[in-house]
Amino acid sequence: MRLRKLQLLFYLFFILTVSFIKAQDPNWETYYEKSGFLETPRYEQTVEFCQRLADYSPVVHYTNFGVSPQGRLLPLLIVDKDGHFTPGKSSKTVLLIESGIHPGEPDGKDAVLMLIRDIVVYKKYNDLLENITILFIPVFNVDGHERFGPYNRINQNGPKEMGWRTTAQNLNLNRDFVKADAPEMQAWLKLFNEWKPHFFIDCHSTDGADYQYAITYMIETLGNMDNNLTHWLSDVYEPSVSKKMEESGFPIFPYVTFRQWHDIRSGLRTGAAPGMLSQGYCALLNRPGLLIETHMLKDYKTRVEGTYNMILFTMNILSKEGDKLKDLIDKADNYCASAEFRKEPFPLGFRISNTDSIMVDFKGVEYDISTSDLTGGSWFHYYPELPVTYSLPLFNKNIPSATTMLPEAYIIPAEWTEIIGRIKYHGITMYPVREKINIEIETYVFENPVWSIMPNEGHHTVNAEATPVIMKREFAAGSVIIPIDQPSARLIARMLEPKSNDSFLYWGFFNAIFEQKEYAETYVMEPLARKMLDNDETLRQEFEDAKQKNPDFFKQQWNILNWFYLRSDYRDHNKNVYPVGRIKDLSTLVY
Numbered sequence: 001m002r003l004r005k006l007q008l009l010f011y012l013f014f015i016l017t018v019s020f021i022k023a024q025d026p027n028w029e030t031y032y033e034k035s036g037f038l039e040t041p042r043y044e045q046t047v048e049f050c051q052r053l054a055d056y057s058p059v060v061h062y063t064n065f066g067v068s069p070q071g072r073l074l075p076l077l078i079v080d081k082d083g084h085f086t087p088g089k090s091s092k093t094v095l096l097i098e099s100g101i102h103p104g105e106p107d108g109k110d111a112v113l114m115l116i117r118d119i120v121v122y123k124k125y126n127d128l129l130e131n132i133t134i135l136f137i138p139v140f141n142v143d144g145h146e147r148f149g150p151y152n153r154i155n156q157n158g159p160k161e162m163g164w165r166t167t168a169q170n171l172n173l174n175r176d177f178v179k180a181d182a183p184e185m186q187a188w189l190k191l192f193n194e195w196k197p198h199f200f201i202d203c204h205s206t207d208g209a210d211y212q213y214a215i216t217y218m219i220e221t222l223g224n225m226d227n228n229l230t231h232w233l234s235d236v237y238e239p240s241v242s243k244k245m246e247e248s249g250f251p252i253f254p255y256v257t258f259r260q261w262h263d264i265r266s267g268l269r270t271g272a273a274p275g276m277l278s279q280g281y282c283a284l285l286n287r288p289g290l291l292i293e294t295h296m297l298k299d300y301k302t303r304v305e306g307t308y309n310m311i312l313f314t315m316n317i318l319s320k321e322g323d324k325l326k327d328l329i330d331k332a333d334n335y336c337a338s339a340e341f342r343k344e345p346f347p348l349g350f351r352i353s354n355t356d357s358i359m360v361d362f363k364g365v366e367y368d369i370s371t372s373d374l375t376g377g378s379w380f381h382y383y384p385e386l387p388v389t390y391s392l393p394l395f396n397k398n399i400p401s402a403t404t405m406l407p408e409a410y411i412i413p414a415e416w417t418e419i420i421g422r423i424k425y426h427g428i429t430m431y432p433v434r435e436k437i438n439i440e441i442e443t444y445v446f447e448n449p450v451w452s453i454m455p456n457e458g459h460h461t462v463n464a465e466a467t468p469v470i471m472k473r474e475f476a477a478g479s480v481i482i483p484i485d486q487p488s489a490r491l492i493a494r495m496l497e498p499k500s501n502d503s504f505l506y507w508g509f510f511n512a513i514f515e516q517k518e519y520a521e522t523y524v525m526e527p528l529a530r531k532m533l534d535n536d537e538t539l540r541q542e543f544e545d546a547k548q549k550n551p552d553f554f555k556q557q558w559n560i561l562n563w564f565y566l567r568s569d570y571r572d573h574n575k576n577v578y579p580v581g582r583i584k585d586l587s588t589l590v591y
Helices: 002-024 043-056 107-120 126-130 183-195 227-247 278-284 300-336 339-343 417-425 489-496 522-535 537-549 557-565
Strands: 060-067 073-079 093-098 132-137 199-206 215-218 252-254 257-260 263-269 289-295 346-352 358-371 378-395 398-404 409-412 437-451 462-475 480-483 581-583
Touching: 043 060, 043 073, 043 107, 060 183, 073 107, 073 183, 093 107, 093 183, 093 300, 107 126, 107 132, 107 199, 107 289, 107 300, 126 132, 126 300, 132 183, 132 300, 183 417, 199 278, 199 300, 215 300, 227 252, 227 300, 263 358, 278 289, 278 489, 289 300, 300 339, 346 489, 409 417, 409 489, 522 537, 522 557
Parallel strands: 093 132, 093 199, 199 289, 215 252, 263 378
Antiparallel strands: 060 073, 073 132, 215 289, 257 263, 346 398, 358 378, 409 480, 409 581, 437 462, 437 581
16 A cells, blocks of 8 residues: 555656646747747747647647638637636636737737746646636738738838738738628637627737837727726726736827827827727627737837736736626626617717817827928937827717617518628527518618728728618518617627618628619600609709709710609619618517
8 A cells, every 4th residue: 555655656746747847848938939039930830839738738729710711720729727618618707819810910929829838838827717718819810921021010120020911812800890701700700609708809019109108908998888898997907907017017008099190299089999890899799809009119029028918917807807797798788688778879980079188198209200301291200218208188089970779670681692691690690581571661762872982991882871761661581680689789780770880881782772774765765854844843943953053964965864764753763772671660570
């Protein structure tokens, strides 16, 4: 018996010794550390380190969540103390951390690889895993990451080489969260909706002016998220993380733009994020999203260290506040699914007030402005060796740019299959219409559509004047009804209300409704136009007014006669009419 005890003690001593040696193995240095904090690893080296972590520790699982257009797997590390590596198993606070959505800004990748290594190998901060499950995407835009080179970020101080901003399809993933053009984004949405993380962190490096802060950040506290979650962020999270960052030597400030680009003294502006951006998208789904923006002119080591600290301190807060946060999220989800949510006007977007501001201290640097003898423009010269604290107006009051009272449901015609498919990416509940129905709906008629001259993320966006109308409309079997009483109500409204700049209409998915497909020959319209004028005095006055407002247009016969055609009974009654219907009362509808 004594011999067996000695053997057991020796075995335990051997295991502990091997573990200690393995933990101190210099091979656990990341590529970034081995480079003297000057370089970031390529895709294959990143994946290799992730796999090593998973092979080393039973609390780490390496997998992928999709495939890029060029055939690369989208890597994912899952860290859970109890080995809960599938959605719905963990009862802990689920934290999703993302890096490499813009691969030229790889700070988060190197910071979090070190942080996970420190937790699972060196056993630092191991207590955080008691209450948190970590999902980590080290590189989201994997194809852009491998467009690697030293000249991909002209404004940035390191690393030596880095990836490219956009995907292989030249799409900016951080403009794609709602419209979901990119296969990578479609995979991300599936991951997000399977796991439903409670907190999200997106790691970036910024552009803009020079100033002292190594880290600026954005969280949604300006009106586009549930009020109780907003108060938790502004009253609990922000003060705590700001204090910790200050103590660690990394004072932080909310992400801002300057009222005049590059000119700090002109004042600061900050606004609510639209749904196309990561933190704005999460806010619409009642999840706090933290945008970390390291300052591009700081050296790479400083930026990575600042990101490391910001994420570590966020995890400390989530470890203590996770249950409270989850409770607030549940209440926000339930509120969005309730009739109470529809009783208040819903904001479809925000604009920053140009008159309301507060005075803040901003840690900037001295600078002067000269006139360029090359371009004639303003040439800014910053002096980072001369720090200065400015007292500046911060314009941070956000006002709804448009509002609407939400219906009980939306209905999308069966023929708009692409829209239905894109909404499915977001995990939104919808019900197919089994048989043809003819129902009264609210919708919009558009006038004066204007498209962007240049494409924006592959789309010519459109703005148009929208007039609400009520009409009876037939919907074929296969049309879908989307009730608003679900946790994603905010997102549904932003996607389907045309006045929203997150809407599918804005992004050009309904551009075909603005096209005239039938016409009349001039010799047919000449007599009909005269008959219409003789029979309708109001139309005659409208015609005279139109000629006064746009005389050049009415100098051409075709324009004049087509003007009458578009007001005749022969016109396309669906032209400029929004196909999506708003249903005020679902109770009388059988589907």
